[in-house]
Amino acid sequence: MEEILNKFAQFAFLASGLMLAAPASAADYEVQMVNQGPGGQLMHFEPAFVSVMPGDTVTFLPTDKGHNSESILDMTPDGGSSWKGRTNEKITVTFTVPGLYGFKCQPHFAMGMVGLIEVGHDTENLNALVGVRLPPRAQARMFELFAKTIRGETK
Template structure:
């Protein structure tokens, strides 16, 4: 009887683990709470296995990964196209809108522990000189990573 109870509990744990995965939406905006040309939210804390949907609100936006955890799949969407990304690896994901990089249109997703934060910060250092506006935006997002 104990063996049956243990197997039932274990099965339930696996079933509910998949049910806990969430879907998050990140909008690509011309104007948002952090100014012009932003991803909203610019910083997102997600769980391993969650799905992130990047939604352009204007046909001029794109999104692509800049720095991602080891084992994660790089992502890139064409200009004006939505993309859905499943975050299966723990760490920090840094992404950009190439068309609006001079306006610091970048974002950060944290999944679990920030294992690769030092690598992401190095990538951020190479991106930052390209910013003409909102030069502190990426620093503000990275400061939220804990």
Template sequence: MKPIFKHGLAAVALTLISGTAMAAEHVVEMKNAGADGAMVFEPGFLKAEPGDTVKFVLTDPAHNSVSVEVPEGAEGWQGAINKEITVTLNEEGVYVYKCTPHAPLNMAGVIQVGEPVNYDSAKTAVDEVTAAAATNKDRLVGYLEQVEK
């Protein structure tokens, strides 16, 4: 019986290790210009799984990433200007974020992690960010429309 117990214990340990090893790292670039126009995050919409990380990479100067809406139980973030930041997404839901200096240009993005459990509050946040923007009014709304309900 001891060899079976050892093998079973090893199988459980490998399962736990592989569960954490399967978490993905996604890269979002902070750019002055991209496929969706001026002052953008690329990609502007990202689908991830619980436990994944997102690394916001500074491609051009004078950007940051700051959370606007996160699911209940999730930690928000506030990246410094001109600094990369890596965020771990542990809770399911919709995350909305922006670049503080370029919020008037609607430099913002959406991340869906698993089920969109906070979709309504994310939509409210998107509406508020978009209403405060001077340009690119359809951009963030378009990203939210990609959320799979």
């Protein structure tokens, strides 16, 4: 009986090690580009704030026509990639470098169509993003999104 228990313990130990070594699969998040958000806000990313882990992807969907998604100059972490989708283009971005990434719809940037992606719960570059000058409506909206990351929200 003791030999059976020993074998079982060895098996359980090996199985737990395999489970820890198995890579977690990356998740894909979707952000819709819409003319009107759920709260009535015109020209909106839904959701406008997304918290992901390194290796995850975000797919920007042109739900309504006339929108694009692109990173905002100086609003990506050091070593992070920027992106620029064309108008009406579905674009998928993989995030590997932790930090905050600001993004916009270029045609509706001045109207406040901006968003924020938090990668790996890392907010180290928040102060740098706060210092980036944006059009007034975009700035106001971005500060609302900064508040979400400060509060630890995930959506």
